Amino acid sequence: MMERVLIVGTGLIGASVGLALRSAGFVGRIDGWDQSSLELAAAEQMGAIDGKAASREAALQIARVADVIVLAVPVLAIKDWMQALAPIVGAGQLITDVGSTKLEIRELAAKLYGGDGRAVFLPGHPMAGKESGGAMLAEAGLFDGAMWLFTPLSEKPTAAEKEWRGWIGCFGTRSLDMDAARHDEICAWVSHLPQMLSTALAALLEDTFADAAEISAIGGRALRETTRLGASPYSMWRDVAMTNTKPIADTLLALEQRLTHLRENLRTPELREEFELANQFRRRR
Amino acid sequence: MMERVLIVGTGLIGASVGLALRSAGFVGRIDGWDQSSLELAAAEQMGAIDGKAASREAALQIARVADVIVLAVPVLAIKDWMQALAPIVGAGQLITDVGSTKLEIRELAAKLYGGDGRAVFLPGHPMAGKESGGAMLAEAGLFDGAMWLFTPLSEKPTAAEKEWRGWIGCFGTRSLDMDAARHDEICAWVSHLPQMLSTALAALLEDTFADAAEISAIGGRALRETTRLGASPYSMWRDVAMTNTKPIADTLLALEQRLTHLRENLRTPELREEFELANQFRRRR
Incomplete structure (x- = not known):
């Protein structure tokens, strides 16, 4: 007992x-x-x-x-x-x-x-x-x-x-x-990648705009949600990055390539493909 | 009247x-x-x-x-x-x-x-x-x-x-x-970039996992929020991408480079810098 x-x-x-x-x-x-x-x-x-x-x-x-x-x-x-x-x-x-x-x-x-x-x-x-x-x-x-x-x-x-x-x-x-290895791989996708993404986006916006009033005035729910995790403390995430480096790096690289693909296809029918896949992902949830 | x-x-x-x-x-x-x-x-x-x-x-x-x-x-x-x-x-x-x-x-x-x-x-x-x-x-x-x-x-x-x-x-x-040009530039940052990011992440996850039960079972608020905009319709965003291509492409490229930087520094003190900038961005909001 x-x-x-x-x-x-x-x-x-x-x-x-x-x-x-x-x-x-x-x-x-x-x-x-x-x-x-x-x-x-x-x-x-x-x-x-x-x-x-x-x-x-x-x-x-x-x-x-x-x-x-x-x-x-x-x-x-x-x-x-x-x-x-x-x-x-x-x-x-x-x-x-x-x-x-x-x-x-x-x-x-x-x-x-x-x-x-x-x-x-x-x-x-x-x-x-x-x-x-x-x-x-x-x-x-x-x-x-x-x-x-x-x-x-x-x-x-x-x-x-x-x-x-x-x-x-x-x-x-x-x-x-x-399985522990599978855990770390899946968590890289569903937790660590969203965190790193949100940190990168918030850091980029901070570097680009600092305290420009327009960003606060115009940014809505989309900005709020995608940068929310930017408030997370380094103290905890340093250890995650240190102990799951390879899986996190793999997911980041995959996302970088995906963003490049999307950027190169902003005016082609490939963009439709991306939206349809994303729509499908959300429909499952 | x-x-x-x-x-x-x-x-x-x-x-x-x-x-x-x-x-x-x-x-x-x-x-x-x-x-x-x-x-x-x-x-x-x-x-x-x-x-x-x-x-x-x-x-x-x-x-x-x-x-x-x-x-x-x-x-x-x-x-x-x-x-x-x-x-x-x-x-x-x-x-x-x-x-x-x-x-x-x-x-x-x-x-x-x-x-x-x-x-x-x-x-x-x-x-x-x-x-x-x-x-x-x-x-x-x-x-x-x-x-x-x-x-x-x-x-x-x-x-x-x-x-x-x-x-x-x-x-x-x-x-x-x-000013209309400034509008499109700011909106590329606070609205179009979060949208494209969310679409790319959701599409990538759909391609990688399809209906793997683990993703639904394990994914929490971080995944839900960063992929929420993945449900947005192509019909509307096609026109945004068509009429604001250059500003959107610029923000996407900047984010790709930022993610690369973060990926290459998962085990260095540069990661602390990124988290601190991101924390600062969130504190202003």
């Missing part, structure tokens, strides 16, 4: 996990740790955690006695925590993460976790978020209706893993188990 | 103009014409128009006695109507349009309209719409809070023009007068 949870990283996702657990009826203790004392204090004040670890070392001490440890920090920091936790956790304990890329995490987990006498690691990825982060934006309902992806190391879930998946189901999420 | 209005093209924008006029208290007669008898019937049924012209010829007859004629068809069709109407309209009458590009329309208007004994042409562009068209989606409130751009031929508005601008103000729109 899960009685004690430690959330490492109490930003938007971490604090929302705490709130969602409470809202789903979890009555055990939730401890939290964040490098930023502001984020940590905000998470406590919102009721996402019961207690704050006083330091990284204190968090590692709590980790020894936690049933479930949720790593809700950027991907490279997740990998650091996986290394730090491996020697001090053991059988019966579950470590899980919410990182945006999964292949490197899954490979590291296979080295450090699982097997006799060792803690289990369940790589996870809730497809939820906002363009701005921080505990202040956390919500108990953030995962309601969202997809929570897993790239498990073993096909036989332990009792702790089953229980954790059960809680996540109570958040109103759907879930899907995938 | 405006007593009789003819709306040519009773799709989403044309029918919404009719509904907005009624909702703002216009008590005169509104006639409509559309190539599609379905669109025309829908507009009448919704109360956007009082009467349907029986044919294009009948619409031209009504045009002779209308105070204001609103051309709400794609840009190339607007130019056709401008040619057809010029010989049969005269002093005191106002012709206006809602086309997405303005330079070619303004240049044609300068040839055909204005001056002694001739009707006045006021090129206009409401920045409102939906990703799907059609009278059935028309709303009296479509222009509420939107920007209505004008690229007038003369700085001295006639009485009819003042009255028409007054009605548009009653729709809850803001308005801005601009």
Whole structure:
């Protein structure tokens, strides 16, 4: 039975996990740790955690006695925590993460976790978020209706893993188990490419117009939606770019070529083809 | 005093103009014409128009006695109507349009309209719409809070023009007068580029995945928003691409180069620069 949870990283996702657990009826203790004392204090004040670890070392001490440890920090920091936790956790304990890329995490987990006498690691990825982060934006309902992806190391879930998946189901999420490499490839298309695209467009507009009043006055929903993700923080996306470089580069190159094709056909019937394919894509959704 | 209005093209924008006029208290007669008898019937049924012209010829007859004629068809069709109407309209009458590009329309208007004994042409562009068209989606409130751009031929508005601008103000729109070339350049950035980008991304995904279930299952708000405009109809955008080719091609090329730069810097500190510029752009909005 899960009685004690430690959330490492109490930003938007971490604090929302705490709130969602409470809202789903979890009555055990939730401890939290964040490098930023502001984020940590905000998470406590919102009721996402019961207690704050006083330091990284204190968090590692709590980790020894936690049933479930949720790593809700950027991907490279997740990998650091996986290394730090491996020697001090053991059988019966579950470590899980919410990182945006999964292949490197899954490979590291296979080295450090699982097997006799060792803690289990369940790589996870809730497809939820906002363009701005921080505990202040956390919500108990953030995962309601969202997809929570897993790239498990073993096909036989332990009792702790089953229980954790059960809680996540109570958040109103759907879930899907995938191969980690496939996960990273699909996420490059549906998440990382839209992000990079939006960042590139917003950066280009900033360089071209700076604070030209016309852009604000004339830009409507089309501009707002296609640049919304431009507000996303580098701190998180650096790690995504670092740990999924090849798939992201492949999708970017494909889009560059597609835009070139479209540009060269603005006055030819090929443009109709592009619109018809795009219409078809949207009709499926 | 405006007593009789003819709306040519009773799709989403044309029918919404009719509904907005009624909702703002216009008590005169509104006639409509559309190539599609379905669109025309829908507009009448919704109360956007009082009467349907029986044919294009009948619409031209009504045009002779209308105070204001609103051309709400794609840009190339607007130019056709401008040619057809010029010989049969005269002093005191106002012709206006809602086309997405303005330079070619303004240049044609300068040839055909204005001056002694001739009707006045006021090129206009409401920045409102939906990703799907059609009278059935028309709303009296479509222009509420939107920007209505004008690229007038003369700085001295006639009485009819003042009255028409007054009605548009009653729709809850803001308005801005601009140079037509500048209009087309800015719209290439804030409207046409987001459209082409969204079309290219949706077409690429359709080609790459067709109906792969994973894309629907995993794709979230990021994918939905960046491909939403992919549903837009070719029929309208063909004319935009045809009449604003150079500005659109310029913005597409700039974006292609920006994406290449980003792709080549996924693992360098240049990526931080891009995110910071994008963050700055969003903070201004």
